[in-house]
Amino acid sequence: xxxxxxxxxxxxxxxxxxxxxxxxxxxxxxxxxxxxxxxxxxxxxxxxxxxxxxxxxxxxxxxxxxxxxxxxxxxxxxxxxxxxxxxxxxxxxxxxxxxxxxxxxxxxxxxxxxxxxxxxxxxxxxxxxxxxxxxxxxxxxxxxxxxxxxxxxxxxxxxxxxxxxxxxxxxxxxxxxxxxxxxxxxxxxxxxxxxxxxxxxxxxxxxxxxxxxxxxxxxxxxxxxxxxxxxxxxxxxxxxxxxxxxxxxxxxxxxxxxxxxxxxxxxxxxxxxxxxxxxxxxxxxxxxxxxxxxxxxxxxxxxxxxxxxxxxxxxxxxxxxxxxxxxxxxxxxxxxxxxxxxxxxx
Amino acid sequence: xxxxxxxxxxxxxxxxxxxxxxxxxxxxxxxxxxxxxxxxxxxxxxxxxxxxxxxxxxxxxxxxxxxxxxxxxxxxxxxxxxxxxxxxxxxxxxxxxxxxxxxxxxxxxxxxxxxxxxxxxxxxxxxxxxxxxxxxxxxxxxxxxxxxxxxxxxxxxxxxxxxxxxxxxxxxxxxxxxxxxxxxxxxxxxxxxxxxxxxxxxxxxxxxxxxxxxxxxxxxxxxxxxxxxxxxxxxxxxxxxxxxxxxxxxxxxxxxxxxxxxxxxxxxxxxxxxxxxxxxxxxxxxxxxxxxxxxxxxxxxxxxxxxxxxxxxxxxxxxxxxxxxxxxxxxxxxxxxxxxxxxxxxxxxxxxxxxxxxxxxxxxxxxxxxxxxxxxxxxxxxxxxxxxxxxxxxxxxxxxxxxxxxxxxxxxxxxxxxx
Numbered sequence: 001x002x003x004x005x006x007x008x009x010x011x012x013x014x015x016x017x018x019x020x021x022x023x024x025x026x027x028x029x030x031x032x033x034x035x036x037x038x039x040x041x042x043x044x045x046x047x048x049x050x051x052x053x054x055x056x057x058x059x060x061x062x063x064x065x066x067x068x069x070x071x072x073x074x075x076x077x078x079x080x081x082x083x084x085x086x087x088x089x090x091x092x093x094x095x096x097x098x099x100x101x102x103x104x105x106x107x108x109x110x111x112x113x114x115x116x117x118x119x120x121x122x123x124x125x126x127x128x129x130x131x132x133x134x135x136x137x138x139x140x141x142x143x144x145x146x147x148x149x150x151x152x153x154x155x156x157x158x159x160x161x162x163x164x165x166x167x168x169x170x171x172x173x174x175x176x177x178x179x180x181x182x183x184x185x186x187x188x189x190x191x192x193x194x195x196x197x198x199x200x201x202x203x204x205x206x207x208x209x210x211x212x213x214x215x216x217x218x219x220x221x222x223x224x225x226x227x228x229x230x231x232x233x234x235x236x237x238x239x240x241x242x243x244x245x246x247x248x249x250x251x252x253x254x255x256x257x258x259x260x261x262x263x264x265x266x267x268x269x270x271x272x273x274x275x276x277x278x279x280x281x282x283x284x285x286x287x288x289x290x291x292x293x294x295x296x297x298x299x300x301x302x303x304x305x306x307x308x309x310x311x312x313x314x315x316x317x318x319x320x321x322x323x324x325x326x327x328x329x330x331x332x333x334x335x336x337x338x339x340x341x342x343x344x345x346x
Numbered sequence: 347x348x349x350x351x352x353x354x355x356x357x358x359x360x361x362x363x364x365x366x367x368x369x370x371x372x373x374x375x376x377x378x379x380x381x382x383x384x385x386x387x388x389x390x391x392x393x394x395x396x397x398x399x400x401x402x403x404x405x406x407x408x409x410x411x412x413x414x415x416x417x418x419x420x421x422x423x424x425x426x427x428x429x430x431x432x433x434x435x436x437x438x439x440x441x442x443x444x445x446x447x448x449x450x451x452x453x454x455x456x457x458x459x460x461x462x463x464x465x466x467x468x469x470x471x472x473x474x475x476x477x478x479x480x481x482x483x484x485x486x487x488x489x490x491x492x493x494x495x496x497x498x499x500x501x502x503x504x505x506x507x508x509x510x511x512x513x514x515x516x517x518x519x520x521x522x523x524x525x526x527x528x529x530x531x532x533x534x535x536x537x538x539x540x541x542x543x544x545x546x547x548x549x550x551x552x553x554x555x556x557x558x559x560x561x562x563x564x565x566x567x568x569x570x571x572x573x574x575x576x577x578x579x580x581x582x583x584x585x586x587x588x589x590x591x592x593x594x595x596x597x598x599x600x601x602x603x604x605x606x607x608x609x610x611x612x613x614x615x616x617x618x619x620x621x622x623x624x625x626x627x628x629x630x631x632x633x634x635x636x637x638x639x640x641x642x643x644x645x646x647x648x649x650x651x652x653x654x655x656x657x658x659x660x661x662x663x664x665x666x667x668x669x670x671x672x673x674x675x676x677x678x679x680x681x682x683x684x685x686x687x688x689x690x691x692x693x694x695x696x697x698x699x700x701x702x703x704x705x706x707x708x709x710x711x712x713x714x715x716x717x718x719x720x721x722x723x724x725x726x727x728x729x730x731x732x733x734x735x736x737x738x739x740x741x742x743x744x745x746x747x748x749x750x751x752x753x754x755x756x757x758x759x760x761x762x763x764x765x
Contacts (some may be wrong), residue, residue: 054385
């Protein structure tokens with residue numbers, strides 16, 4: 001037997017053992033994927049897209065005064081970007097579809113069926129026609145979104161945002177002042193100091209004050225934990241936090257001065273008050289005329305009846321669930337976030 | 347007798363194996379629970395951030411700088427570095443920040459008292475005037491939105507504590523740091539999130555974490571007689587009817603050990619502390635009416651997780667003994683062999699690590715998977731050694747000593763480059 005035989009056996013065995021480790025040893029040496037995982041660094045604010053688009057237009061340095069003297073709206077090239085400058089709204093109707101960035105310098109009324117596949121920046125008030133489609137829309141003044149219009153990424157108005165019937169709002173919808181929805185609208189994430197679910201809601205009397213979050217805790221009121229189902233009777237008041245291991249029903253005008261959590265369905269009847277958070281692992285139903293300071297968090301669905309107020313003008317809050325249905329005539333302050341689908345209407 | 351013991355070991359290991367499979371399946375194809383992640387507007391409560399610091403001159407400046415930059419109302423954020431008997435420049439660095447940012451930082455320089463993080467935090471409670479407090483170790487670097495992410499679950503009045511995700515920062519330094527990166531990923535991205543998904547018992551981890559003060563007061567405050575105040579707190583809160591919530595998207599960078607002896611000491615301390623909790627709370631958990639049957643079951647398995655290493659070693663010894671004495675072990679040895687590497691909880695099973703790498707979108711680092719066996723072997727032996735030391739120490743009536751994890755960071759953290 002050759003002396004090489006045991007050496008060959010050892011070498012081949014070693015190779016077979018090391019072969020599965022070859023990719024590992026290669027990665028260990030080359031460090032192709034050796035950086036820390038990238039974590040979130042932004043502040044998560046809904047206006048970030050709007051701020052970013054505004055900054056982009058500022059860096060384009062469009063000679064706007066020069067463009068304003070032109071007779072017609074025009075496409076201009078700036079820093080590699082193709083921008084449609086709108087200075088003569090009366091000629092707007094000629095354009096029904098634009099595939100460039102749009103900068104609208106004057107108050108405009110867009111035609112029915114208008115489509116913008118680039119980002120749209122309006123310096124003054126914008127009224128859109130019916131069935132319009134926008135990729136993204138930023139308005140420095142008021143925006144009125146015509147019926148059955150669609151926003152594919154985000155929309156932000158520095159003044160009021162009025163959304164007419166049956167609009168589809170994918171992504172983020174925000175306003176620095178207020179959002180007024182109409183029936184049949186669908187949305188994902190909305191944020192504004194005040195969100196009205198219909199124009200009728202503008203006339204609702206609003207609460208403006210409640211107990212601060214930590215005052216209750218400091219007062220030593222504590223929490224009460226109930227095993228099983230629970231019911232607060234009509235007009236009953238509970239002071240302190242309330243935790244229920246199953247379902248909770250609050251009858252008419254029942255009140256909790258604190259936060260509420262249930263591990264099954266929560267049902268608030270007419271004029272119930274929760275002066276704190278309302279949290280459920282299942283569905284939440286909020287009856288007509290009720291008030292919840294918030295946040296309102298459900299892991300299934302939130303149904304909001306007419307006349308409901310969530311949050312306060314000076315204390316914005318969040319309504320969050322996979323599905324949210326808001327009836328006409330409700331007022332919410334802050335963020336509404338429907339992961340799967342939000343819908344307005346009765 | 348030996349055969350019965352061997353069978354018990356195999357059954358126990360199989361239970362843990364099934365548990366890990368369930369977690370992985372839940373994480374990959376199950377419904378994911380992140381109920382509080384969308385809370386971005388709220389009447390945010392006042393918060394105290396406690397920074398546990400014992401000889402942390404290498405890292406304490408980074409966390410103070412990061413906390414001063416977070417997106418949380420400054421008037422509602424109290425930053426309290428808990429300088430626990432440091433003999434290095436920790437005090438000097440903290441005081442320089444206090445001077446440069448008047449009114450933002452309230453230092454607690456602890457000169458004496460019982461050693462250990464829990465004891466230091468207990469003394470620091472005199473500085474906490476808020477209902478919510480967050481705890482960070484000094485080697486952590488919180489991002490801008492982290493405080494809000496950790497505070498949001500406390501709007502739920504059932505939540506007593508919150509745990510965020512720990513992400514290693516010094517990944518590429520050594521083989522050990524790369525293995526720990528994978529283990530952490532599996533432990534948080536799969537294990538913790540699956541427990542959250544399934545309404546089981548996510549664990550409060552002692553850092554990147556929050557506690558409700560009224561809940562802490564209700565359960566009697568910090569337990570300074572434990573080596574793992576995090577596990578201890580998780581179970582005392584659970585027994586008192588409070589939930590712990592895991593926030594997978596509340597990510598925070600940490601520095602993992604770069605030297606094997608440091609890692610061994612760290613995991614031995616964790617094991618001893620965890621085993622203390624197992625002895626202290628298993629019976630109470632079984633009797634407790636406050637928690638569901640699933641929570642009890644998962645809670646017990648979580649308590650026993652560090653005992654699985656010695657149990658596994660015992661299983662191997664029994665398997666060899668029974669084999670050589672000719673006992674009818676059937677397929678027990680094969681089952682033990684297959685299940686062994688899929689069992690040990692805190693150092694995640696290999697398929698959990700693979701699932702976590704996929705969920706994180708990591709590419710090439712998954713190729714290091716075979717090398718995690720090294721971490722598994724070192725951990726198994728260290729944890730078994732810890733259990734043995736604990737057993738003998740209890741026989742002798744000795745008190746356990748808390749060891750701080752040494753830091754290796756040199757210079758400030760520059761996240762943009764590393765990410």
